[in-house]
Amino acid sequence: MxxxxxxxxxxxxxxxxxxxxxxxxxxxxxxxxxxxxLHPSYLKNLFESRQKTVENLERLVSLTIESITKAGGNVYLAKTAEDARRYIVELAESRGVKSVIKSKSMTSEEIDLNNSLIKRGIEVVETDLGERIVQLAGQRPSHIIAPAVHMSREEIAKLVKEKRKGEVTTQPEDITRFFRRDLWNSFQTADMGVTGANVVVAETGHVVIVTNEGNGRLVATMPRIIVSIAGVEKIVESWDDAFNVLRVLPVTAVGRDATSYISVIGPHGMSRHATVSEFHLVLLDNGRLKASSEPWLRDAxxxxxxxxxxxxxxxxxxxxxxxxxxxxxxxxxxxxxxxxxxxxxxxxxxxxxxxxxxxxxxxxxxxxxxxxxxxxxxxxSGKSLREKMLTMYEAYARMGSRLPRLFNWLQGSRYSRRIMESLLGIDKRRLMHRFRGGSLYSVLGEKYLGRREADLVYFPDTYAAYIDWELGLLTVRVLETLGYNVAVPKALSSGMPSIQYGLHSKARRTAARNVELLREYVREGSRIVCSEPTAAYCLREAYPKILGTPAAEGVAEATWELTSFIAREAKLSPTLASQQTQINVFYHYPCHSRILSPQKPSIELLRRVNLNVFTVDYGCCGIAGTWGMRKGVEGFLISAEIGRRVAEIVLETGCMEIATESSVCAQQLRQFTGLKTRHTVRYIAESLGIQQRDYNVLNF
Amino acid sequence: MIKKSNNGHGGSIMDEMIKPGVKKFLEKCRDNGFQTSYANNIDSLLSVLSGWAVNWGVKKIVLGGLSMGLAEKIRGELAAKKGYEILEIGEALEGLEGLRTGSMGIFRARAGVEETGGLVVLDDWASNLASLIPAYAVGLIEEDEVLRDYWMLAGLIRQNRPGGLVIISGPSSTSDIELTHVVGVHGPVGAGCIVVGFELD
Known part of the structure; x- marks a missing residue:
């Protein structure tokens, strides 16, 4: 398919x-x-523990093998998935294993263990409830910690009836009780238990598994042979490192401080028998050691x-x-x-x-x-021509700024939209921004373009530079009213589409040009302000990683998102707030702002200018730059599914206007809510008494 | 003034006798779905155990990892006076299925973790089984065994080098069907934690 x-x-x-x-x-x-x-120190400690693993992977693999061997346990380092499969299958066959029970293990999925065992006539029973459900359905997990999240209770009840001849209602409690009874026999009779691993502790050779259901404990306790499979990256050096992982994992996975069970299996296992059981740890490389020296993959x-x-x-x-x-x-x-x-x-x-x-x-x-x-x-290999064309969005916007009537007509005409869809791959159903005509650079003139000494450098990006320069002009006016001297040098757009579609050479060229232009200002002490969150994200997060130069780092450090800058740095007089009529506004938090300004400064600003602000954390609105403009299943259809669901949430609040900072989010929200969507700076400008043109002809 | 707080099962707790760390530990355990109690003497402990057994409707009690003296006292109270069938987990190995319903395991935990509300079973196959197989499981620890956080436990692990261990932070549960939280999947459907103010062993 x-x-x-x-x-x-x-x-x-x-x-x-x-x-x-x-x-x-x-x-x-x-x-x-x-x-x-969580206390920030927990996240810091977790990062350091995991980074230590990545930087010392080979040494920690050796240390783990040494610890387990010294304790008399069995450990096998498998180079490939096939190697790991072979070891476990041979072990099972040599010990006369007829049935295997498994607790949840993505690493065992990676090596396709179940099929190899089944081919040798060995019964394999998954015991995690979600895993068991997808096993019975003949599927694979759709989510790594909620494997059957895609299935309804009705589908699951039907599956129980068809595959296990069980009579259950559609109540989750009833279905769960059925599996408790149904799987107990497997726990009692299985010869071998296979577990995954959340952590392997190199200093003592222990394997740690985290579960809620108790199946992991039974799998590691009941059978006479226990095998744990762990990717080598799961190794941590010490128990302190292990607890750095275990303290945070359940919090970010399910929002709880602890899961019901943390089971620790020693080099001799954890058998129900008081006598020593047979325990094997299979450490899987399968590309991990090589990845630890790949600059772009090692962080994963x-x-x-x-x-x-x-x-x-x-x-x-x-x-x-x-x-x-x-x-x-x-x-x-x-x-x-x-x-x-x-x-x-x-x-x-x-x-x-x-x-x-x-x-x-x-x-x-x-x-x-x-x-x-x-x-x-x-x-x-193999970039699509349409993706390459989408990275030329800036050129399209420049042309639109020169020929606004033609472009607005083209974007509004059903026939030309069909042509645009076939040639450029832009979905004909996507609502497009209208061009005001002219660019911010031509409106502002040489005074701003050529200014060398400035408190702030405004980086407008495509929308404010070429589609609606009034937003750029308002931003400059607001910053000047707040007492700043502003320069607006002619920069390239941020180049996000090139990053998004993986055209790194082009992204590097764009980044290098912009850094070259901005570094001079930064050197003189200017700070850079962006009204578009994606532009701020590129300057602050993406450029330093793409270029890896001190100049890019310097520009990144000097870059601010506009609302964050106003909220934190500027002196916005509280008396101005009363000029605004109090209305209900929904605030949409753009994705890139979450990275840059996690304290949601825009909400604070909007409240300071006397607005009733409502917001709901639903995540991404689903347009994601040019992606949501793409034809059909390549973008728009999926984007629309998200947009409709987000719109329901927004409309439920009863707000009649939306404030946000991202021009493309505005495009999406306007299309699916039908509400007026404005940049946050417009509300600030209003409150400062700065006159605005009619924004209704545009979208943002 | 002595404030009595009802543990819901006939036992009483004298709040001011409980150390702040133990109080926080018990609160966290309750958040995790444990029944909790504090017992400052053996009679109070036996009373709590008896109350929970009645409340959960169990017929059998399985002991794992308890000292002989404590096991005898439990037998004396719950078997002789109340009529419960009491087994050591070793005696029940061949009939584990019979423990899946209507039974309560009582096990010795070697530590508690205050920050996350968990009981630690250290290197003890009998406590491990008694906390895992029965329908209900109750862990006992002494108040001095409550550790502040996982990193204090790390020290204990390094010191003892256990073969295996389990940290139990609530009853068995799942949210695998439409994210509906259901308690009691493969492990106990109910869990209890009793901190005692006297020596258990």
Missing amino acids: TSRSRIIETLGRKWEVDTRWRSMLVMSQKSSSGMER LRCIRCAACLDTCPTYRILGGHVFGDIYTGPMGVPWTAITKGIQSASEIAKYCVSCSLCLHACPVQIDIPLTISWIKHSA
Whole structure:
């Protein structure tokens, strides 16, 4: 089945999409509120422990083997998936194993262990409830910690009846009770237990597994032979490092301080028999050691498999892991597919990443998943012509600024939209911004373009520079009213589409040009202000990683998001607030702002200018720059699924206006809510008494 | 003034006798779904155990990892006076299935973790089984065994080098079906934690 038909089929299963979207929303809210509760030192310690593993992987593998061997245990380092499979299958056969019970293990999925055992006539029973359900359904997990999240209670009850001849109602309690009874016999009779591992402690050779159901404990306790499979990256040096992981993992995974069980299996296992059992640890390399020396992949080895990135990912919420994923699903699934199966396999699922960067915000170990995916897209062969054309959005906007009537007509005409859809791949249903005509640079003139000494440098990006220069002009006026001297040198747009579609050479050129231009100002003490969050994200987060130069670092350090700058640095007189009529405004928090300004300064500002501000944390609105403009299943259809669900939430608040900072988010929100959507700076300008033109002809 | 707080099962707690760390530990355990209590003497402990057994409707009691003296006292109270069938986990190995319903395991935990609300079973197969197989499981620890956080436990692990260990932070549960939280999957459907103010062993 092609990816196109898989997407169409998935979108057709409305119940599944709705449920997944709601479930992921709940899970990501639990995860993010849990992260907010955690003392920052826990996240710092976790990062350091995981980074230590990545930097010392080979040494820690040797130390683990030494600790287990010294304690008289069995450990095997498997170079490949096939190697690991062979070891476990041979072990099972040599010990006369007839049945195997398993607790949840993505690493065993990675090596396709079940099929190898079944082919040798060995029965394999998954015991994690979700894993057992997908096993009975003949599927693979769609989520790494909630494997059956894509299935309804009705489907599961039907499955129980068909596959296990069980009579159950559709109540989750009843279904759970059935599996408790049904699996008990397997626990009692199995010869071998196979577990995964959340952590392996090198200093003592212990394997740690984290579960809630208790199946992990039974799998590690009941059979006479126990095998744990662990990717080598799960190793940590010491018990302090292990607890750095175990303290944070349940918080970011399910929003709780602790899971019901942390089971620690020693080099001699944890048998129900008082006598010594047979325990084997299979350490799996399968590309991990090589990845530890790859600059763009090594950070992914820090992953603790909490799934926070899946829960927050807008496309994962709609498509699920059977489309957006291989063995490992969602955002982290992309680098992990690259590590275990190669770049080309990873590029097949990399296209579902829209570079919103919410996964970076959610990740407790700061893996820059979007930039890693961008690098994977860059490294894979075969870029589509349409993606290359979308990276020319700035050129399109420049032309539009010169020929506004023609472009506005083209964008409004049904016939020309069909042509645009076939040639450029821009979906004809996507509401486009209207061009005001002219550019910010021509409106401001040489006084601003050529100014060398300035407190602030305004970096407008495509929308404020070429589509609606009035937003740029207002920004400059607001900053001047607040007492700043502003320069607006003619820069290139931020180049986000090139980063998004993996055209790294072009992204590097754009970044280098902009850094070259801005570094002179920074050297003179100017700070850079962006009204577009994505532009600030590029300058602050992406450019230093893409270029890796001190100049890029310097520019990054000097860059501010506009509202963050006004809220933190500028003196906004409280008396101005009374000039504003009090109205209810919904605030949409753009994805890139979450990375840059986690304290939500815009809400504070909007309240200071006397507005009733409402907001709901639903994550990404689903447009993600030019991605949501793309034709059909390549973007718009998925984007619309997200947009409609977000619109329902926004409209429920009863607000009649939306404030945000991202021009593309505004495009999406306007299209699906039908509400007036304005940049936050417009409310500030109003409050400062700065006259504005009629913004209704435009969208933002 | 002595404030009595009802533990819900007939035992009484004298709040001011409980150390602040123990109080926080018990609160955290309750958040995690444990039944909790504090017992400052053996009679109070036996009364709490008896109350919970009645409340959970159990018929059998399984002991794992308890000292002989404590096991005898439990037998004396719960078997002789109340009529419960009491087994050591070793005696029950061949009939584990019979423990899955209507039984309560009582096990010796070697530490508690205040910050996250968990009981630690250290290198003890009998306590491990008694905390895992029965329908309900109650862990006992002494108040001095409550550790502040995981990193204090790390010290204990380094010192003791246990073969295996388990940290139990609530009853068995799942949210695998439509994210509905259900208690009691493969492990105990109910869990209890009693901190005692006297020596258990």
